[in-house]
Amino acid sequence: MSTEKSFKLDGKTIPFEDGDTIMDAALRAGEYIPHLCHNPEFTPHGSCRVCIVDVNGRQVSACTQPATENSEVINSSEQIMSQRRSLLQMLFVEGNHVCPACEKSGACQLQAVAYYTKMLSPHFTHFFPQRTVDASHPDTAIDFNRCILCELCVRASRDFDQKNIFAIDGRGIRSHLVINSPSGELGDTDFSAEDKAAHVCPVGAILPKHKGYERPIGDRLYDRKPISVVGDVAAHEFDQE
Ligand code: SF4
Ligand code: FES
Numbered sequence: 001m002s003t004e005k006s007f008k009l010d011g012k013t014i015p016f017e018d019g020d021t022i023m024d025a026a027l028r029a030g031e032y033i034p035h036l037c038h039n040p041e042f043t044p045h046g047s048c049r050v051c052i053v054d055v056n057g058r059q060v061s062a063c064t065q066p067a068t069e070n071s072e073v074i075n076s077s078e079q080i081m082s083q084r085r086s087l088l089q090m091l092f093v094e095g096n097h098v099c100p101a102c103e104k105s106g107a108c109q110l111q112a113v114a115y116y117t118k119m120l121s122p123h124f125t126h127f128f129p130q131r132t133v134d135a136s137h138p139d140t141a142i143d144f145n146r147c148i149l150c151e152l153c154v155r156a157s158r159d160f161d162q163k164n165i166f167a168i169d170g171r172g173i174r175s176h177l178v179i180n181s182p183s184g185e186l187g188d189t190d191f192s193a194e195d196k197a198a199h200v201c202p203v204g205a206i207l208p209k210h211k212g213y214e215r216p217i218g219d220r221l222y223d224r225k226p227i228s229v230v231g232d233v234a235a236h237e238f239d240q241e
Pocket of ligand 2: 048
């Protein structure tokens with residue numbers, strides 16, 4: 001008799017190991033749970049809530065919720081999808097996301113997850129926040145208009161690069177990404193295009209210079225297959241072949 005622990009995800013049996021979150025086990029089993037602030041290489045953060053699932057009637061973030069034996073997890077009900085759409089719509093109106101003009105369009109996780117959840121419009125009124133672009137670094141540009149505050153760059157710079165170049169300042173609606181340097185500009189740090197933090201942004205906020213619009217529309221990461229099929233590892237490699 002098998003002693004493997006498992007839970008049900010939309011009725012499907014998902015095996016898990018001690019210490020797994022629902023997200024860990026689902027991704028390992030090839031099941032997609034939408035997510036933005038989660039990246040398997042990093043400690044879960046639980047901030048975007050896009051990975052919300054229903055566990056035995058309670059709503060939790062799949063990226064932080066430990067898997068438990070015999071639980072019933074609902075990932076794709078219309079109710080869960082509708083809540084995800086609302087969260088995504090808020091992310092779209094809180095920033096300035098002009099997809100047709102963004103070079104990350106077609107390779108952007110925010111856009112790809114919005115397609116996946118069948119989001120058709122922003123629904124809410126746009127905030128049109130006043131944000132800037134930092135082009136001070138020779139190899140990397142930051143467009144703060146597109147930042148969704150996932151903190152992946154913060155975690156990457158702190159935990160992988162040992163540099164602590166990024167931080168989140170302010171609270172609630174005033175939260176924003178800042179650069180730890182005397183001028184507040186990236187060019188005034190020891191940031192390198194080789195840093196982990198240069199390659200983790202799920203949207204078009206941290207972009208490599210010298211290769212803008214290199215890939216034509218129709219040939220970008222999610223142009224041929226949806227994010228649920230492409231998966232989240234490749235999703236972080238904007239410039240991947
Ligand atoms: Fe996340 Fe990108 Fe904003 Fe950093 S710049 S917090 S990686 S969205
Ligand atoms: Fe789980 Fe963001 S992916 S909260």
